[in-house]
Amino acid sequence: MKQTGSLFRRFLKVHFLFIFLPPMILIFFSAFFGGSGIPKKEINPLNLFYITVFLFGLIIVAFVILSWLFFLKLQRRLSHLQEVMSMTARNSAFPKPVSVQSDRMDEIDQLGSSFNWMMQQLEDSRNRAYEEELLRHRLIANLSHDLRTPLTILRGHVTRLNHESVSLEGQLSLTEMDHTITRVGVLMDDLLSYTLLTSGKYPFEPASTDIGRLVRASVAAWYPVFEEKEIQLDVDLPADETFYWEVDPKWMTRVLDNLFQNIIRHAAEGKYANIVVDAAKEQILVADRGPGMDNSSYERGVGMGLSTCDYMLNKMMLKANITSKDKGTRVAIGRA
Numbered sequence: 001m002k003q004t005g006s007l008f009r010r011f012l013k014v015h016f017l018f019i020f021l022p023p024m025i026l027i028f029f030s031a032f033f034g035g036s037g038i039p040k041k042e043i044n045p046l047n048l049f050y051i052t053v054f055l056f057g058l059i060i061v062a063f064v065i066l067s068w069l070f071f072l073k074l075q076r077r078l079s080h081l082q083e084v085m086s087m088t089a090r091n092s093a094f095p096k097p098v099s100v101q102s103d104r105m106d107e108i109d110q111l112g113s114s115f116n117w118m119m120q121q122l123e124d125s126r127n128r129a130y131e132e133e134l135l136r137h138r139l140i141a142n143l144s145h146d147l148r149t150p151l152t153i154l155r156g157h158v159t160r161l162n163h164e165s166v167s168l169e170g171q172l173s174l175t176e177m178d179h180t181i182t183r184v185g186v187l188m189d190d191l192l193s194y195t196l197l198t199s200g201k202y203p204f205e206p207a208s209t210d211i212g213r214l215v216r217a218s219v220a221a222w223y224p225v226f227e228e229k230e231i232q233l234d235v236d237l238p239a240d241e242t243f244y245w246e247v248d249p250k251w252m253t254r255v256l257d258n259l260f261q262n263i264i265r266h267a268a269e270g271k272y273a274n275i276v277v278d279a280a281k282e283q284i285l286v287a288d289r290g291p292g293m294d295n296s297s298y299e300r301g302v303g304m305g306l307s308t309c310d311y312m313l314n315k316m317m318l319k320a321n322i323t324s325k326d327k328g329t330r331v332a333i334g335r336a
Contacts, residue, residue: 190305211245
């Protein structure tokens, strides 16, 4: 950007023109033209000294006043620019462009112009990112729906082959295919749910919620599933002790469903699940005795579900501390 003005040059120009130039002209005329009309005997050295001191003091006062006005204006311009930048940092919103004087652009105008250009670039980048995010969400949603048809066809062929006479190895292969199709379908559902969640399709409606009651209701709903898988339930849900969180009950239930579902899918071989509501610490504890999250089964199927849980918990100002070993996984949900 080409600089068409300079604060330093403007400062020197103003002070030279209005402070030093008039006294120099006055001295010049007094020396060459004014001395002939004044009798020498009327010239008093003391009066001349006072005049010189007065003139010098006048120059100093004018210098201070003009400097103060100049720097006051400079301070106001810098304060306005700083206020705009601070407002942007606090509100994470793009401000209106800073006004600049394009006819005589000095250093501060250059700074304001650079700030305007930077804000424009950031706004363009955010708009592009928003459009790309919408496109990605739309693509994932369409892909999730489109993949259901071939999965349904594959499941139909597997079901038909199950009625045919095949070898034992063929039966094992068909069973593994059926499990794989089910797992892919679940992963697609998790991916679609996460996409809809992050795009704001699932409304967030926080309310003061009795956590003890909510966990008891979720455990009661999942109890038949645990019983079918022969998983021993060790629950500690005191009816007389509870606590309240400002959360969305539907979102919180979805988080618990995901944790219980992970136990069924990936830790059922441990045949154990521990669910505790600790009212004193305001925590929800969910533990199992499965192979741990380093197990390949966990790595393939639990990632998207945990991402959805993390997003929901962060939105509700909560966090999940996960401790996973080869003898089990423990999840503690509490305030962030």
